[in-house]
Amino acid sequence: MRDVAIIGKGVTKFGELWDKSFRQLITETGAKAILEAGVSGTEIDALYIGSMGSGRFIGQEHIGALVADCSGFSHLHIPSTRVESACASGGLAVRQGYFSVASGINDIVVVGGIEKMTDVVGTEATSTLATVADQEWEAFFGATFPGLYAMIATKHMKDYGTTREQLAQVAVKNHANGALNPNAQFKREISLDAVINAPPVAYPLGMLDCSPVSDGAATVILCAAEKAKKYVDNPVKIIASGQASDTLALHGRREICTFDSTVYAAKMAYKQANLKPKDIDVAEVHDCFTIAEILAIEDLGFVKKGEGGKAIENKITTLDGEIPVNTSGGLKAKGHPIGATGVAQIAEIVAQIQGKADKRQIKNAKIGLTHNIGGTGASCVVHILEAM
Amino acid sequence: MKRVGIVSYGVHIPRFRIKSADIAVAWGKDPQTIANGLGIIEKSVPSLDQDVATISVEAARAALSRCNINPQDIGAVYVGSESHPYAVKPTGTIVGEAIGATPGLMVADYEFACKAGTAAIQSCMSMVRAEMITYGLAIGADTSQASPGDALEYAASAGGAAFIIGKDKIIATINDTYSFTTDTPDFWRREGRKYPAHGGRFTGAPAYFRHITSSANYLMERVGTKPDDYTYAVFHQPNGKFPLKVAKILGFSKEQVQQGLLCPMIGNTYSGASMVGLASVLDVAKPGDRVFLTSYGSGAGSDSFDITVTEQISEFSRKKAPLVSQFMENKEYIDYSTYAKYRDLLYWE
Amino acid sequence: MENRAVPRFWREIPQRYSIIGNQCGACKKFYFPPRESCPYCRRKSIDKMETKKLKGKGKVVTYSIVHDAPDQFEGQAPYPIAIIELDEGPHLTAQIVDCNVDDIKIGMKVESTFRKIQEDGYMGAIYYGYKFKPVG
Numbered sequence: 001m002r003d004v005a006i007i008g009k010g011v012t013k014f015g016e017l018w019d020k021s022f023r024q025l026i027t028e029t030g031a032k033a034i035l036e037a038g039v040s041g042t043e044i045d046a047l048y049i050g051s052m053g054s055g056r057f058i059g060q061e062h063i064g065a066l067v068a069d070c071s072g073f074s075h076l077h078i079p080s081t082r083v084e085s086a087c088a089s090g091g092l093a094v095r096q097g098y099f100s101v102a103s104g105i106n107d108i109v110v111v112g113g114i115e116k117m118t119d120v121v122g123t124e125a126t127s128t129l130a131t132v133a134d135q136e137w138e139a140f141f142g143a144t145f146p147g148l149y150a151m152i153a154t155k156h157m158k159d160y161g162t163t164r165e166q167l168a169q170v171a172v173k174n175h176a177n178g179a180l181n182p183n184a185q186f187k188r189e190i191s192l193d194a195v196i197n198a199p200p201v202a203y204p205l206g207m208l209d210c211s212p213v214s215d216g217a218a219t220v221i222l223c224a225a226e227k228a229k230k231y232v233d234n235p236v237k238i239i240a241s242g243q244a245s246d247t248l249a250l251h252g253r254r255e256i257c258t259f260d261s262t263v264y265a266a267k268m269a270y271k272q273a274n275l276k277p278k279d280i281d282v283a284e285v286h287d288c289f290t291i292a293e294i295l296a297i298e299d300l301g302f303v304k305k306g307e308g309g310k311a312i313e314n315k316i317t318t319l320d321g322e323i324p325v326n327t328s329g330g331l332k333a334k335g336h337p338i339g340a341t342g343v344a345q346i347a348e349i350v351a352q353i354q355g356k357a358d359k360r361q362i363k364n365a366k367i368g369l370t371h372n373i374g375g376t377g378a379s380c381v382v383h384i385l386e387a388m
Numbered sequence: 389m390k391r392v393g394i395v396s397y398g399v400h401i402p403r404f405r406i407k408s409a410d411i412a413v414a415w416g417k418d419p420q421t422i423a424n425g426l427g428i429i430e431k432s433v434p435s436l437d438q439d440v441a442t443i444s445v446e447a448a449r450a451a452l453s454r455c456n457i458n459p460q461d462i463g464a465v466y467v468g469s470e471s472h473p474y475a476v477k478p479t480g481t482i483v484g485e486a487i488g489a490t491p492g493l494m495v496a497d498y499e500f501a502c503k504a505g506t507a508a509i510q511s512c513m514s515m516v517r518a519e520m521i522t523y524g525l526a527i528g529a530d531t532s533q534a535s536p537g538d539a540l541e542y543a544a545s546a547g548g549a550a551f552i553i554g555k556d557k558i559i560a561t562i563n564d565t566y567s568f569t570t571d572t573p574d575f576w577r578r579e580g581r582k583y584p585a586h587g588g589r590f591t592g593a594p595a596y597f598r599h600i601t602s603s604a605n606y607l608m609e610r611v612g613t614k615p616d617d618y619t620y621a622v623f624h625q626p627n628g629k630f631p632l633k634v635a636k637i638l639g640f641s642k643e644q645v646q647q648g649l650l651c652p653m654i655g656n657t658y659s660g661a662s663m664v665g666l667a668s669v670l671d672v673a674k675p676g677d678r679v680f681l682t683s684y685g686s687g688a689g690s691d692s693f694d695i696t697v698t699e700q701i702s703e704f705s706r707k708k709a710p711l712v713s714q715f716m717e718n719k720e721y722i723d724y725s726t727y728a729k730y731r732d733l734l735y736w737e
Numbered sequence: 738m739e740n741r742a743v744p745r746f747w748r749e750i751p752q753r754y755s756i757i758g759n760q761c762g763a764c765k766k767f768y769f770p771p772r773e774s775c776p777y778c779r780r781k782s783i784d785k786m787e788t789k790k791l792k793g794k795g796k797v798v799t800y801s802i803v804h805d806a807p808d809q810f811e812g813q814a815p816y817p818i819a820i821i822e823l824d825e826g827p828h829l830t831a832q833i834v835d836c837n838v839d840d841i842k843i844g845m846k847v848e849s850t851f852r853k854i855q856e857d858g859y860m861g862a863i864y865y866g867y868k869f870k871p872v873g
Contacts, residue, residue: 127807136749137770138830141854141866142803142810143818148830150801151820158799158843200815203802203838251820251828256799403835436812437834437852441865445754445851473853473863482865486754486851488790729812 003225004101005235005388007108008037009347014216014335015185022058022116023070025217030071030112033219038231041073045106047080050093050113051339056128058119067112086132087288089113090218090342091372091381095241097222098383107224113343114217125213129338132375134249146210146289148250148376150202153291156257157204162294162309164204168195169312170290171208171332177319178329180359185214185335195290209290214335218344225388236350239367240275240384242268250376257306259377262299266371269382270301275367277301280323280384282352282365284345286373287330296371297325300382319362327352327360342372346383353387392516393558393698394551395457395523398450399667400443401547401654401715404433406727408542414724415537422542427628431545431655433722434531436730438546440469441479443529443660445486447550450709451525452487455552459487462552463521464494466511468504468528468659469548470577470584472497483527494521501575502624503685504528505549505659510565510691512553523554530658535583536733543627545655547715549663559701560670560679563694564611568603575686586686595688596626600634603690604682611694615639619677622648622665624684626656640680647672653716666695668712673697743857746864753866756791756849758827767791769827793849793867795823802838809855817841821869835870846872 010032012025020028026049034041049067054060064080073080083093090113097111117125130145138148156162172192178184190208198206228235244264247253254260270276277300285300287293294308302323303311311317317325328334328348331341349368351357357365370383407430409419423429434443444467452459467479480495494515498504505528512524529548534540553562574595577584587595600623608614615621621640623631628651635645648665657664662683669679679695710718728734749770751757758769762785763778769791775782800819803810810816817833819841833841834852847869854866 123808126805130807134830136745139807140746140864141818141830141868142806142813142816142832143830144803144805144807146805147801147803147818150803151799151818154801155799155843200802200804202804202818203815205801249830251798251830256820435834437832437854437868439853439863441863442851442853445865449851482754485750486865488755 001102002104004098004238005223005225005228006220006238006346006350007223007228007231007235008033008039008221009219009350010036011183011218011344011347012216013183014214014337016118017215018118020215022054022060022114023066025116025215026067026112026114027070029217029219030110033110033221037221039108039221042076043108044073044078044110046078046100046109047071047073048093048097048109048111049080049082050089050342051082051115052084052086052089053115053128053131053338057125058116085379086374087286087338088342088372088374088379088381089339091345091370091383092243092342094220094343094346094383095243095381098238098241101222101224107227109222110219111222111343112217112219113340115337115339116215117213117337118215122213138249144202146205147202149289149291150205151250152256152295153204156291156294159257160306160309164196165192166309166313167204167209167290167294168192170287170293171195173312173318174287174326174330174332177327177360178333181329181334184329184333185212186329186333205289205291211288211331211336214337216335216337216340218340218347220343220346220350228388234354235388236353236385237388238383239386240269240273242266242272242382243380244268245379246377248375248378257295259295259299259373259380261377261380262296262371262373265380265382266300269384273384275384279367280369281367282324282327282349282362283369283371284328284348285325285371287326287332288336288373290332292373293325293330300369300371319360324362327357327362342381345370345372346385349385353385391558391561392513392553392555393561395554395556395558396451396455396552397549397667397670398447398454398709399549399664399712399715400446400450401664402432402434402438402443403718403720404435404722404730405430405719406433406722406724410724411542426542427652428542428655429652431543432547432657433727433730434546439473439531440467440471440529440548441473441482443531443546443548444479444483444527444550447527447529447548448483448487448525451550451552453708454705457523457552459489460492461522462489462493462525464512464515464524465489466496466498466508466526468498468500468508469530470499470501470504470658471531471533500689501685501687502658502661503683503689503691505663506683506691509551509553510567513562513565516553516555523552526551526553528659528663530660532656532658533583533731540584540586543651543656545657547654547657547664548660549667551663557700558698559704560695560697563696564607565691565693566603566607566610567689567691568599568606569689570599572688574688591686595686596630596684597634597637599688599690600624600682600684601637603692604638604680607692607694613694617678618644618680620647620669620673620679621645622662622669622679622681624662624682625649625651625665628652650712650716664712671706671711671713673701675699675701743862753854754851756793756867758789758791759786760789761785762787767825767827769823769829791823791825794872795821795847797841797843797845797847798822798828799843800833800841819869821847832868833870834868848872
């Protein structure tokens with residue numbers, strides 16, 4: 001197994017991009033990443049694409065072939081693979097690309113993530129998003145995707161005393177960060193009151209506790225670390241990759257308020273990197289809902305179980321906190337085009353480590369972590385990145 | 389002739405209620421006049437997730453919980469209603485599946501306006517007597533619809549009762565039954581239409597009263613009884629007034645009718661009406677009590693039953709399922725706009 | 738006009754109508770919905786899973802009130818949804834009915850009731866199944 005580095009990245013604006021089609025989005029980020037990496041098309045060995053729901057969102061499957069085609073690689077006949085793991089599709093695509101380079105099979109691969117969610121009406125988008133839950137035993141009976149996370153919030157509030165204000169604070173922080181991110185879907189700050197008084201979606205969560213429906217794409221270029229400096233001066237190494245699964249339905253879990261998939265994926269990654277949670281300088285975690293970020297910082301080991309709410313309240317995870325979380329604005333403010341998210345998280349951490357995060361830059365970002373969740377925690381992918 | 393009768397029974401009445409006064413106000417009528425004229429204070433309303441199938445299943449499960457029979461020994465399920473969830477696809481199969489009586493089971497759905505359920509009782513009686521089946525399950529249930537603003541809107545309500553008919557361990561013997569039937573168009577609903585139509589005052593004397601009195605008198609004469617011989621009498625109850633009036637015409641007292649008269653507080657549960665009334669009587673009946681039941685279904689016909697409560701009722705586990713009185717007390721009021729939403733009066737896509 | 742696969746939901750009628758699960762013959766753990774084999778006993782449980790009708794009684798593990806509902810449930814919103822732990826052990830997700838939303842508590846005892854879950858539009862099939870109501 002050899003080391004793998006990231007030599008290029010590209011992220012589109014996230015949002016309701018009426019003018020951009022699925023095909024346009026993926027080529028836009030692909031081009032950005034390739035230009036940054038300075039690789040030539042003929043040097044690319046394979047494509048990995050994370051995309052969750054293209055079949056329902058745009059009525060199109062066979063995404064691997066489609067992306068290779070749009071990217072202009074069809075005449076080179078390079079292998080192209082679509083990866084799906086609900087909202088962790090992007091992170092899992094990165095992991096697949098990582099394996100193929102680490103194993104020596106490929107030298108340079110392009111990993112993209114994309115979702116085009118606004119070509120269908122809102123209710124169709126939410127019901128497609130809900131297919132990440134258990135269709136037969138959760139969704140069928142009336143559980144919505146926010147409803148499932150809301151149930152986690154209810155229990156977390158009962159078991160650990162987490163407050164409505166602490167949940168809301170996650171959204172406030174992420175919007176403050178998003179306001180500094182030129183690609184974010186929402187570039188405005190919001191107040192605690194606004195979050196608490198927003199229209200209810202599923203008690204105790206309201207509209208501003210939930211990440212939006214978004215279009216967007218992100219791409220990273222992976223390269224064998226031993227060859228990376230041939231292309232760029234500041235490659236960033238993937239020093240660990242972890243993945244885990246759990247029961248599809250939330251009700252099947254060992255513990256409602258802990259995502260064992262996060263715990264195990266993180267354990268795998270920390271072990272590979274020989275690091276502990278306190279060694280992480282910055283993290284992009286999966287805040288599809290405010291409660292999800294609270295769970296994430298607990299399950300990744302940044303704080304003890306049950307203390308996620310207090311941590312947010314004590315501003316431990318702000319840009320100048322002990323462990324800045326979601327400097328990009330997170331899924332909440334940056335946007336959540338499902339398949340793109342996992343790859344965009346990698347791009348943000350790479351930017352932080354390279355010192356290229358502009359107004360969102362944190363000091364001394366040497367080691368960063370990405371955390372990408374599928375559904376209500378049925379799958380999880382964690383990566384740890386370090387400056388080379 | 390072998391003794392055939394009721395082995396067990398169960399009831400289900402949805403929780404929501406709307407006051408007739410609130411319906412009256414919605415249509416610009418005087419609440420007091422309406423309540424007094426019809427003798428209806430409030431009626432039951434099904435929630436969006438309740439229909440004749442759910443009510444029938446709950447009533448059937450209640451009946452089963454009170455006795456020890458193996459559902460596989462139920463040989464027939466007949467559900468009578470005028471608001472079956474499907475026009476084609478029987479409610480009876482849903483019930484059969486939900487109580488574990490399938491697959492060796494005879495099933496059909498019945499329709500005869502408000503007496504579809506008692507017709508089902510008659511069928512089960514004959515099949516049990518003929519030894520074709522060990523037990524038969526007869527259900528009368530409705531979530532009846534009335535045209536908004538029409539007089540029937542005050543009464544059309546939701547509820548049902550299930551009766552297990554058999555020969556062994558019967559809590560009440562059905563001594564005899566008779567039906568008086570004519571082709572009388574007093575109330576009907578055309579195929580594909582949502583609401584019924586009716587003949588106004590024509591639904592009184594030539595319809596309700598003629599059929600109930602004719603059927604009742606014929607049966608009492610055949611069986612050799614007089615109204616005084618009965619502890620209880622149950623009549624179909626389209627409003628709070630008709631049953632009292634027909635009782636008087638026949639010679640029954642108000643006291644005999646009281647226990648089985650539920651319409652003032654739950655409205656007319658159509659196919660459920662007489663059967664829920666009978667269940668209310670059985671909730672309190674003692675061994676030896678004699679019960680006279682006459683249902684009425686528009687179109688038109690009446691089924692009369694002469695019933696004697698047996699000793700077995702002392703060992704009957706009534707408490708295993710809620711009594712009619714408990715359903716009467718378990719209620720939550722809704723306003724007309726919520727009612728309109730639940731009863732699908734506002735068509736939306 | 739939706740036309741969802743009727744067989745997919747027909748197959749699950751015993752589960753939705755009567756909460757029929759199964760029990761591992763080896764370790765005696767209950768499962769709902771029924772499993773082909775026990776995840777813990779694995780090959781030891783093959784051909785040893787016994788069909789079992791669960792009692793339908795349990796308690797609320799956690800809940801939410803859904804305000805933003807998908808089309809099939811729109812008229813019912815807001816409605817409570819809960820994770821319920823059945824007495825025999827398995828957990829399931831279901832709506833809570835016959836209860837004021839303010840009265841729902843974690844730990845509340847509930848029992849199953851037979852209700853209409855959803856329908857495939859005005860012309861499609863009607864799907865019945867379990868919801869839960871407070872006991873007593």
